[in-house]
Amino acid sequence: MSVISIPDFNQTIPIDKVGVEERVSRLNKRSIKKESKVQALKLALSMIDLTTLEGKDSEGKVIQMCSKARVPYAPMPQLPSVAAVCVYPNMVATAKKALKGTGIYVASVATAFPSGMAQLQVKLDDTKFAVDSGADEIDMVISRGEFLKGNYNFIFDEIAAIKEACGEAHLKVILETGELETYENVRTASDIAMYAGADFIKTSTGKISPAATQPVTLVMLEAIRDFYGDTGIMVGMKPAGGIRKAKEALQYLVLVKETLGAAWLTPNWFRFGASSLTNDLLMQIVKQETGVYQSLHYFSED
Amino acid sequence: MSEKTKKNEGEATANGSAKPTSPNADLKHDFASFWNYSPAPESSDFVEIREQYQHYIDGSFSVPAKKRYFKSINPATEEVLAEFAEGTSEDVDKAVKAARKAYDKVWSKLPARERGKYIYRIARMIQERARELAIIESMDGGKPIRESRDVDVPLAAAYFFYYAGWADKLDYAFPGRKAEPVGVCGQIIPWNFPLLMLAWKIAPALATGNTVVLKPAETTSLTALKFAEICMDAGLPAGVVNIVTGAGQTGAAIVDHPDINKIAFTGSTEVGKIIQKSLAGTEKKFTLELGGKGPNIIFEDASVDQAVEGIVNAIFFNQGHVCCAGSRLLVQEGIADKLIKKLKQRMETLIVGDPLDKNTDIGAINSKMQFNKINEYIEIGIKEGATIHQSNSSSLPDKGYFCKPTIFTGVAQSNRIVQEEIFGPVLTIQTFRTPEEAVEKANNTPYGLAGGIWTDKGSKIFKISQKLRSGVVWANTFNKFDPTSPFGGYKESGVGREGGLHGLYPYVKLK
Amino acid sequence: MSDRIDVLKTYKTYVGGKFPRSESDRTYKVNNSNDKVVANACRCTRKDVRDAVLAARTASKDWSGRSAYNRGQVLYRIAEMLEGRKDQFIRELELLGMKSKEAVYEVELSVDRLIYYAGWTDKYPQVFGTVNPVASSHFNFSAPEPTGVVGIIASDEDPLLSIISLIAPVIAGGNTCVILASESNPLPAVSFGEVLHASDVPAGVVNILTGYREEMVDHLSSHMDVNAVLNTIFDKETRKLIDENASISVKRVVHYDSKNWADDTHENPYLILDFQETKTTWHPVGV
Known part of the structure; x- marks a missing residue:
């Protein structure tokens, strides 16, 4: 047991926007070729939280997605499966059943996703329902309105309460960075989430634009690095929403590699919240294996 | 929530990389054991490099009078790249005559707008041949392709583009005055940014109606001669631009030539002083862009992660071969430990190696001479009792002149490594307590080229930047260049400005 | 005519806001245009140069930090003081052999020239400064x-007007200076030091030495x-x-070719610009 002192979240940690974006642009210039590319494409595939969060989601849709999660591309059965599927709480049981014995986790959004505009009790119930239905991971949203009012204690306490409600399930805290607007806000929210017990911090719900961006991700990775330096505790990172292309995924991996190092380059510590990314990764993998540029018609849309 | 246990303890790292260490140890990040980038060399197949190059005089390539040549090597492989004509006073005289003739007969008579259009053409042709120029710059000078591709060559084109537009607008640049060209300009440029420095010199000179004789540095002549090809392709009238290759003696012949009206020199303070002395008693105008020992001041309230990146840009950009490098880091005591730790971590991710590899951050030291000089300074630093730290993760290639990124802590203002320009990837780190002390240390040098300030507080930036005696102040950024932005030093860092409107002054007589 | 004996003036130097004699205690004779001795002036040495440069350096921090508005007011104040002592300067110029009409013209133009530069202090940065549209x-x-510190080697022509034409743009731009006054006509320069002293010019901003150039130029230009x-x-x-000498420490050197100090080429802001450095500051733009 080590005692961790909680910092004063009102103390803004200055972040220079232009500097962050320059750093990202420099990292984007890393050229990933040959073996390192194949390795990264497969790694990225294994880090996907395959996601469906639509009002029109049905059991049938979820079962199909689980099947894609299990075997992303049938002609290449040796490819890794994705890390998890991410669904609404009422779909958790279905997903859990479909993925039984695969080792693929079931993640559920909770806490009145995506807005988080509900009473704490509602959020706790939502979380407990998902966990009881078998969710391994809970993706909660923070109350952005309270955050922007400067009510940091409220945010902290809410996350801590949800964490407790999660029990054994891992907690990912969605900051919804698109609504926080500034990198300083992203940093503060990251710190609150981590000190309140988050296992992962996550950029976005996917319902707000902009969703995940690389500069936001970098700021969060740097927050994770500082938290690790101060406490010795590793926290995972999940950019979600808007990541569709393999090339971008590789750029994210470069961010992780050069900010946090190799230890974070595993599905245990890094995830992509995405759906269409899967097929683009697959197309690139097949292109690398065969030397032939691919068409989406040959990859299942589940 | 004031107590918490370490989560995920014992969780194996799935990729087999080193596990994160315990919270009680000095926490380190492992940047090397998993997923290393495969080599990504820029292919140089289509780049044509001849075995021998001549001077470019009066619109054509011309064999040197004494028929002597010198070899230039690729500092990353130590192999001979090509040989270049050794310029003698005969060659310089021929070039000056060509420039004078072109000035009298053609260039000074051309309408300003047409002059501008030639310069625009040159700018475009540099853009068109950008890839080739970038590769050559990296092969000849050792700088990473990422920099020659993203900085040197595009900026060189941008300088031509910027000054091209001034050609027919000079009446608006100098209120109450009419600008006239100076005549024939002798220009001597260094090896750290060969093509870019050529652009800084030639673009404003041509825009204001002058003709030029330019000498590239002897270790990096190649892009200047490729530029000569561009001048030919652009149809630039013969003699407007002349390029004479050679070493110091060739430069001296230019400085001493009686029919030159203006000298522009970029290089060391030592040589700059010799040039200034040689010009004593003459009517020649001159500008000097000389050395520096730039302070980079980090205050406690700085954005730390961006500051670390700024420090890296300040000293490791172009292997530290930058006159305006932030080679003296001044850190406020309260943040020093944290910042230095982060800097060391960041240094582990710097890739030293093949300049042509797109992932290389730090390429080859430009020449054996410079390589030896840097190593001497590193030894001096150690002897002076400073604590050295070099990055460990990148192993150096067997061949070529490579130097690990190096920082020295525990240095004193009186140390030679703090006082003297090293011109390599070597940073000294000093701490300070108050803003006043930071300014004192920053200004405690004969140089005054550039400096950095990092703080989140606007009023502090303005105060400190006012007090710094240097021509450029980068606040919350470092080593930024732009054709619209004047550049040049105070004190022994030089005389005059290059870039921007101010960069026109050295090339005009105001009537 | 009364039998009263005139009180003659001892001409001293003006250094650091004081009027010391030369450290060497030597003087030399100043003649008028008819070769009649009119006064003794200090024959300064390298040590006086040293002291004057130190005074100028010391004053530099405060003077360069003054607001442009304040520098303008100080220059205007010099003009006011000079205007008030017009008669004295006219007499001195006459003493040196100048015709009365010319002397009046020179003194009045000197006052006007000071006012001209007083008006530039808060304008030349707007004329020569730029906001640069970087990409x-x-x-x-x-x-x-x-x-910083400017060494001025003054002209023998129009001894009052020339020295004011040299000093005004230099100090209007926030520099401090050491002037080697005209060797043959040093008296107006020394008296001008008294005007400076009576106005609000801080000590050391202007330092005036007299003597033989050949004994001082070398030391001033190599300092x-x-x-x-x-x-x-x-x-x-x-x-x-x-x-x-300038090359030893990369000094900026400006040689003036003008002989006619009444010429309006001596009234322009480019003369201020000669002793200005351009500082370019960058800062990121972002929230």
């Missing part, structure tokens, strides 16, 4: 700043703490010496 996301501006030299002497050897 990256940065705010970038260039502004002139004083070069490592002098940042720039403004020379009005035509002699080729002197110019070369100054240029060579």
Whole structure:
């Protein structure tokens, strides 16, 4: 047991926007070729939280997605499966059943996703329902309105309460960075989430634009690095929403590699919240294996 | 929530990389054991490099009078790249005559707008041949392709583009005055940014109606001669631009030539002083862009992660071969430990190696001479009792002149490594307590080229930047260049400005 | 006519806001245009140069930090003081052999020239400063700043007007200076020191030495703490010496070719710009 002192979240940690974006642009210039590319494409595939969060989601849709999660591309059965599927709480049981014995986790959004505009009790119930239905991971949203009012204690306490409600399930805290607007806000929210017990911090719900961006991700990775330096505790990172292309995924991996190092380059510590990314990764993998540029018609849309 | 246990303890790292260490140890990040980038060399197949190059005089390539040549090597492989004509006073005289003739007969008579259009053409042709120029710059000078591709060559084109537009607008640049060209300009440029420095010199000179004789540095002549090809392709009238290759003696012949009206020199303070002395008693105008020992001041309230990146840009950009490098880091005591730790971590991710590899951050030291000089300074630093730290993760290639990124802590203002320009990837780190002390240390040098300030507080930036005696102040950024932005030093860092409107002054007589 | 004996003036130097004699205690005779001795002036040495440069350096921090508005007011105050002592200066110029009408013209033009430069202090940075539209996301501006300590080698022509024409743009731009006054006509320069003293010019901003140039130019132009030299002497050897000495510490050197100090070429802001450095500041733009 080590005692961790909680910092004063009102103390803004200055972040220079232009500097962050320059750093990202420099990292984007890393050229990933040959073996390192194949390795990264497969790694990225294994880090996907395959996601469906639509009002029109049905059991049938979820079962199909689980099947894609299990075997992303049938002609290449040796490819890794994705890390998890991410669904609404009422779909958790279905997903859990479909993925039984695969080792693929079931993640559920909770806490009145995506807005988080509900009473704490509602959020706790939502979380407990998902966990009881078998969710391994809970993706909660923070109350952005309270955050922007400067009510940091409220945010902290809410996350801590949800964490407790999660029990054994891992907690990912969605900051919804698109609504926080500034990198300083992203940093503060990251710190609150981590000190309140988050296992992962996550950029976005996917319902707000902009969703995940690389500069936001970098700021969060740097927050994770500082938290690790101060406490010795590793926290995972999940950019979600808007990541569709393999090339971008590789750029994210470069961010992780050069900010946090190799230890974070595993599905245990890094995830992509995405759906269409899967097929683009697959197309690139097949292109690398065969030397032939691919068409989406040959990859299942589940 | 004031107590918490370490989560995920014992969780194996799935990729087999080193596990994160315990919270009680000095926490380190492992940047090397998993997923290393495969080599990504820029292919140089289509780049044509001849075995021998001549001077470019009066619109054509011309064999040197004494028929002597010198070899230039690729500092990353130590192999001979090509040989270049050794310029003698005969060659310089021929070039000056060509420039004078072109000035009298053609260039000074051309309408300003047409002059501008030639310069625009040159700018475009540099853009068109950008890839080739970038590769050559990296092969000849050792700088990473990422920099020659993203900085040197595009900026060189941008300088031509910027000054091209001034050609027919000079009446608006100098209120109450009419600008006239100076005549024939002798220009001597260094090896750290060969093509870019050529652009800084030639673009404003041509825009204001002058003709030029330019000498590239002897270790990096190649892009200047490729530029000569561009001048030919652009149809630039013969003699407007002349390029004479050679070493110091060739430069001296230019400085001493009686029919030159203006000298522009970029290089060391030592040589700059010799040039200034040689010009004593003459009517020649001159500008000097000389050395520096730039302070980079980090205050406690700085954005730390961006500051670390700024420090890296300040000293490791172009292997530290930058006159305006932030080679003296001044850190406020309260943040020093944290910042230095982060800097060391960041240094582990710097890739030293093949300049042509797109992932290389730090390429080859430009020449054996410079390589030896840097190593001497590193030894001096150690002897002076400073604590050295070099990055460990990148192993150096067997061949070529490579130097690990190096920082020295525990240095004193009186140390030679703090006082003297090293011109390599070597940073000294000093701490300070108050803003006043930071300014004192920053200004405690004969140089005054550039400096950095990092703080989140606007009023502090303005105060400190006012007090710094240097021509450029980068606040919350470092080593930024732009054709619209004047550049040049105070004190022994030089005389005059290059870039921007101010960069026109050295090339005009105001009537 | 009364039998009263006139009180003659002892001409001293003006250094650091005081009126010391030369450290060497030597003097030399100043003649008028009829070769009649009219006064003794201090024959300063290298040590006086040293003291004057130190005074100028010491004053530099405060003077360069004054607001442009304040510098303008100080220059205006000099003009006011000079206006009030017009008669004295006219008499002195006459003493040196100048015709009365010319003397009046020179003194009045001197006052006007001071006012001209007083008006520039808060304008030349606007004329010569720029905001530079860089391509990256940065705010970038260039502004002139004083070069520092300027050594001035003054002219023998129009001894009052020339020295004011030399000093005014230099100090209007926030520099401090050390002036080697005219060798043959040093008296108006020394008296001008008294005007400076009576106005609000801080001590050390202007330092005036008299004596033989050949005993001082070398030391002034080679002094490592002098940042720039403004020379009005035509002699080729002197110019070369100054240029060579300047190279020791990369000083800025300006040689004036003008003989006619009444000429309006001496009224322009480019003369201020001669002793300005351009500082360019970058800052990122972002929330």
